[in-house]
Amino acid sequence: MRIGYGWDSHEFHAGIPLKIGGVQLPHEKGLAGHSDGDVLLHAVTDALLGAIAAGDIGTYFPPSDPKWKGADSVTFLQEAMRQVSRAGYTVANVDSTLILAEPKIGPHAAKIQGRVAELLKVEPAAVGIKAKTPEGMGTDNAAIAHVVVLLVKNSGKGSRPKRAVETVPQPEIDRVVNDLIKEVPEQPKTGGKTRR
16 A cells, blocks of 8 residues: 655635535635646645655656646646556545635535546545635645545456455454454452452
């Protein structure tokens, strides 16, 4: 198994569409960036690349390259997924926290969850989407995303990837538990009541 962490932030600017998690949201401001400013997909991309020690988003899509000006961040995530697959891993699940004053993410969370799940080739239940307000942080004009991903090693050509709970076989778990039970010293028996 591999764990990856990604973080990103972008400022709000007027006259830009707001995209979060590959979904365009209704809002009077969008997130400024060299690409489309999708803070969530940028953080997911970095988490995926970090999990396999393959650099970060800037390694593949440098902001100095005009080719990526205004690019759809889905392109970045798809490249990260190619790197993950090449390394022999599959996404098990992802958890994310968005920090922004507005818009409210709750009404759009299911749509964002579905789109991220589609891009990661997992079920929506494997994608956590949470949102918090930036109380006391002084970042009301920005959106921040924190993301953690869990990758599991592919089980072999032509077979389905193992789920996280399947990576340790049950006989091995049973053996460890039995060994631990044997190591617990026997308590001396007393004739009276047990004191507490």
